[in-house]
Amino acid sequence: MMNTHRAVREVFGFFLCLGRKTGKTRVFALLGLVPVALAVVVRVVLHGRTGDMAAVFTEILMVFFLQFYIVILALFYGTSVVAEEVEGRTLSYLITRPIAKPAIVLGKYAAYSLLMFLMVAVSLSLSFFIMNAGRLADARLYLTYLSYLGVLGLGILAYTAFFSFLGTVLKKAILVGLVFGFGWENVIQYFPGSTQKFSVVHYLKSLLPYRPMGGGGGGVALLLFRLEPTSPAIAVLMLAVIAGVFLALACWVFRTKEYLYEE
Amino acid sequence: MTAVIAATHLSKWYGNVLGLNDVSLEIEAGITGLLGPNGAGKSTFMKLITGQMKPNIGQVTVRGRKSWNSPVLFRDIGFCPENDVFYEEMTGWEFVTGLLRFYGYSASEIKERAAKALDIVELTKDKDRLIRGYSRGMRQRVKFAQAIAHDPEIVILDEPLSGLDPLGKRKLIKLIKEFKSEGRTVLVSSHVLPEIEALTSEIVLVHQGKILAQGDIRFIRELIESHPHMISVRSSDPRALAARFVGDRSIQKMSFGADGRTLVVETHKRDDFFGCLTGVVLEGGIEIEEISSPDDNLQAVFEYLVGK
Amino acid sequence: MATIREKGYSHWDGKLAERRYPWWPITRVGIRLAFRKKAFKFVFAGAFMPSFIALVGLYISERLEDFKAIVRSNETLINVSPEYFKTFFTSNGLLFLIILVLSFAGSGLIADDLKHNSLQLYFSRPLRKKDYLLGKMSVVFFFVLILTAVPGLVLFIFKMIFAGSFKFFLEYPWLPLSILGYSALLSVFFAFYVLLLSASSKNTRYATILVFATYIFSNVLFGILMSIFHKPALALFSIPANLQQAGAFLYGQKLPFAFPAVWSFVLLAGICALSAVVLNRKTRSVEVIK
Numbered sequence: 001m002m003n004t005h006r007a008v009r010e011v012f013g014f015f016l017c018l019g020r021k022t023g024k025t026r027v028f029a030l031l032g033l034v035p036v037a038l039a040v041v042v043r044v045v046l047h048g049r050t051g052d053m054a055a056v057f058t059e060i061l062m063v064f065f066l067q068f069y070i071v072i073l074a075l076f077y078g079t080s081v082v083a084e085e086v087e088g089r090t091l092s093y094l095i096t097r098p099i100a101k102p103a104i105v106l107g108k109y110a111a112y113s114l115l116m117f118l119m120v121a122v123s124l125s126l127s128f129f130i131m132n133a134g135r136l137a138d139a140r141l142y143l144t145y146l147s148y149l150g151v152l153g154l155g156i157l158a159y160t161a162f163f164s165f166l167g168t169v170l171k172k173a174i175l176v177g178l179v180f181g182f183g184w185e186n187v188i189q190y191f192p193g194s195t196q197k198f199s200v201v202h203y204l205k206s207l208l209p210y211r212p213m214g215g216g217g218g219g220v221a222l223l224l225f226r227l228e229p230t231s232p233a234i235a236v237l238m239l240a241v242i243a244g245v246f247l248a249l250a251c252w253v254f255r256t257k258e259y260l261y262e263e
Numbered sequence: 264m265t266a267v268i269a270a271t272h273l274s275k276w277y278g279n280v281l282g283l284n285d286v287s288l289e290i291e292a293g294i295t296g297l298l299g300p301n302g303a304g305k306s307t308f309m310k311l312i313t314g315q316m317k318p319n320i321g322q323v324t325v326r327g328r329k330s331w332n333s334p335v336l337f338r339d340i341g342f343c344p345e346n347d348v349f350y351e352e353m354t355g356w357e358f359v360t361g362l363l364r365f366y367g368y369s370a371s372e373i374k375e376r377a378a379k380a381l382d383i384v385e386l387t388k389d390k391d392r393l394i395r396g397y398s399r400g401m402r403q404r405v406k407f408a409q410a411i412a413h414d415p416e417i418v419i420l421d422e423p424l425s426g427l428d429p430l431g432k433r434k435l436i437k438l439i440k441e442f443k444s445e446g447r448t449v450l451v452s453s454h455v456l457p458e459i460e461a462l463t464s465e466i467v468l469v470h471q472g473k474i475l476a477q478g479d480i481r482f483i484r485e486l487i488e489s490h491p492h493m494i495s496v497r498s499s500d501p502r503a504l505a506a507r508f509v510g511d512r513s514i515q516k517m518s519f520g521a522d523g524r525t526l527v528v529e530t531h532k533r534d535d536f537f538g539c540l541t542g543v544v545l546e547g548g549i550e551i552e553e554i555s556s557p558d559d560n561l562q563a564v565f566e567y568l569v570g571k
Numbered sequence: 572m573a574t575i576r577e578k579g580y581s582h583w584d585g586k587l588a589e590r591r592y593p594w595w596p597i598t599r600v601g602i603r604l605a606f607r608k609k610a611f612k613f614v615f616a617g618a619f620m621p622s623f624i625a626l627v628g629l630y631i632s633e634r635l636e637d638f639k640a641i642v643r644s645n646e647t648l649i650n651v652s653p654e655y656f657k658t659f660f661t662s663n664g665l666l667f668l669i670i671l672v673l674s675f676a677g678s679g680l681i682a683d684d685l686k687h688n689s690l691q692l693y694f695s696r697p698l699r700k701k702d703y704l705l706g707k708m709s710v711v712f713f714f715v716l717i718l719t720a721v722p723g724l725v726l727f728i729f730k731m732i733f734a735g736s737f738k739f740f741l742e743y744p745w746l747p748l749s750i751l752g753y754s755a756l757l758s759v760f761f762a763f764y765v766l767l768l769s770a771s772s773k774n775t776r777y778a779t780i781l782v783f784a785t786y787i788f789s790n791v792l793f794g795i796l797m798s799i800f801h802k803p804a805l806a807l808f809s810i811p812a813n814l815q816q817a818g819a820f821l822y823g824q825k826l827p828f829a830f831p832a833v834w835s836f837v838l839l840a841g842i843c844a845l846s847a848v849v850l851n852r853k854t855r856s857v858e859v860i861k
Binding site: 024031034038042045046059060061063064067068072075076079080083084087172174175176178179182 | 608610614671674675772774775776777779780783784787788791792794795796798799800
């Protein structure tokens with residue numbers, strides 16, 4: 001039997017190859033071109049107003065990335081880690097190989113996370129640098145860019161781990177995921193005190209490299225509305241813990257649960 | 264001989280539905296046919312053997328090791344599932360090589376094994392086509408290829424001949440028989456009796472989750488005392504033959520075949536009847552052309568056992 | 572003389588009789604299948620919450636004296652008028668719940684048939700393509716109407732019951748037509764919308780995401796564009812905004828966005844037309860493999 005590390009690597013390779021070929025990946029990648037198109041349009045409309053463009057990107061386009069794009073991607077790919085194999089009845093091909101079951105979850109999770117990260121990275125990079133084309137000589141721009149990329153990357157890891165866990169446990173994981181991703185995660189920001197901390201998006205927003213100027217702009221309200229941010233170190237730790245815990249749970253459930261195909 | 268696969272008081276429920284009912288059996292090396300109608304429990308049994316399901320009661324072991332959560336066993340097990348499902352965006356080549364990656368082979372060995380397996384199932388020409396575009400028979404063959412590509416000692420085939428044309432079936436049957444001569448253990452399921460008969464005489468009959476019988480077809484038939492044996496005798500004068508037999512108490516019933524040359528006899532005492540037949544032959548006067556047992560086959564055995 | 576009967580699946584050779592409503596069995600089964608899912612029953616029940624709240628509001632408006640002890644300052648806490656009904660029907664909450672219910676009940680309507688190659692089973696019966704599509708659409712009609720038309724008319728009737736007179740009806744005799752008209756608009760639009768996305772994939776999970784995400788994305792896109800360009804016509808990008816614009820028009824109320832309501836109707840009709848074209852292509856009995 002292969003050791004777990006190698007097994008994870010092989011599963012990763014298998015699904016990375018498979019995942020990038022599917023029509024759904026193309027659709028999601030195309031969706032990622034929407035902010036790029038918006039960035040081009042905004043650049044034409046707000047030609048010369050670099051300050052405005054920076055604000056537009058930070059305050060508005062990040063709403064698309066943070067509260068829609070990565071959630072939708074993670075929801076689809078995360079639930080697909082196990083649910084796709086059960087619905088497609090291809091699970092037999094995987095669990096009758098000499099590899100530990102958790103390696104299947106981990107390998108597939110890693111493959112899909114990388115795919116999603118690449119889609120988000122291309123979309124973010126293009127839209128960010130188009131919007132900030134007038135400030136390319138500014139070193140702080142690249143730090144900001146890397147911060148955004150890091151936030152979205154951590155968001156992908158955390159959300160995908162959670163949705164992967166849902167996918168191992170529930171038959172209709174996608175619906176619970178939709179309610180969580182677009183219901184709970186949006187509504188929780190209106191709750192006072194520590195309630196906000198019971199969401200992934202709180203920690204992601206706490207890491208954003210932007211704070212509203214006095215009075216706040218119109219778009220800032222969308223992202224940072226009533227945010228009582230957690231310190232960046234704690235936020236990163238919590239996201240890592242969320243990803244780790246749910247991934248471990250997903251592995252454990254997948255190892256112990258029996259999956260029956262629907263007749 | 265040590266059992267390769269052993270089930271002990273194996274039971275499996277699907278909610279309130281009993282899939283397998285207290286099954287205890289041992290399967291040895293060679294080809295064993297698992298026969299039963301749809302819903303009998305064949306696939307359930309195979310899924311329990313291959314660790315895809317957990318038994319509710321009892322256990323199933325492969326080479327002495329429980330199959331549930333024992334991935335190490337799969338180094339030597341090849342499984343061909345019944346469902347016609349694949350990773351449709353892959354080509355046949357990608358599918359077989361992709362799954363071979365999970366065995367720890369080097370890249371060159373993966374290619375070699377995949378090429379050999381696809382050659383065996385005659386898919387070399389179509390290996391670079393998407394599985395989505397394969398015919399039903401090709402899909403079945405590529406499924407078989409992934410089951411044998413890693414040279415497993417134990418091969419579990421769930422309805423492997425389904426979807427194949429007669430020529431394809433003959434080729435696959437020949438291939439499966441070669442496994443036996445190589446000393447492998449093959450468990451093949453089907454609900455089509457002639458397919459199983461063509462593959463093996465060692466059968467396990469399953470019906471409504473229970474094992475009705477296990478062993479050689481002919482020995483099972485011998486054991487069915489409640490049903491008389493049918494013997495068909497083709498001769499030059501079947502009516503004269505019937506006249507000679509009518510006084511023999513071992514014979515329960517006689518009828519004539521549609522061809523006008525066959526006499527079909529039903530008897531509980533086969534040996535006594537053959538003794539009588541031998542006497543008739545020695546007396547002379549009637550030319551015996553052919554003697555056969557129409558019910559000495561799986562269909563008849565199965566029907567007798569399920570009481571149809 | 573004995574004949575050998577083939578036991579395999581074969582086309583029926585008898586004379587095909589015309590049914591009065593050939594699409595009805597498809598609708599019936601589609602609704603039944605949706606209710607088989609346990610979680611769906613929970614979500615469906617929850618989707619009636621806005622209607623219940625509106626009913627409570629209606630009750631309060633007629634029992635204001637009883638609530639005067641609680642309501643100190645404002646005598647007309649709730650003014651029940653066509654605006655009240657329009658607010659209820661075009662609320663983001665109700666539309667969100669409808670799309671959630673339809674994600675559950677509608678995303679697999681055609682996706683499952685494509686996955687299991689069932690179309691040839693349908694079309695080997697005396698069923699035309701339009702019967703098949705009407706049957707599937709009727710599943711969506713059922714769920715949308717039961718969440719809109721039924722509570723709307725019930726609210727209207729309860730308003731008169733709580734008021735103890737027909738005054739409300741005499742004041743706004745066209746209101747039931749508005750309720751029915753807007754419900755019909757929602758039903759037809761959502762039917763085309765859900766079936767379009769259900770037909771775009773054999774994977775029900777993916778279709779569910781598409782149904783939900785397209786709806787949400789359209790609104791997110793509108794929000795982004797509005798923040799940048801501040802042009803009300805950008806609401807045309809948003810499905811819920813268009814539905815709200817059309818709803819306000821049908822209720823004879825002030826339009827939420829400063830552009831002609833006819834644009835929203837045209838856009839919604841355009842989506843329905845696109846859906847009709849796609850559905851016509853996708854639903855055929857023989858699969859063409861490219």
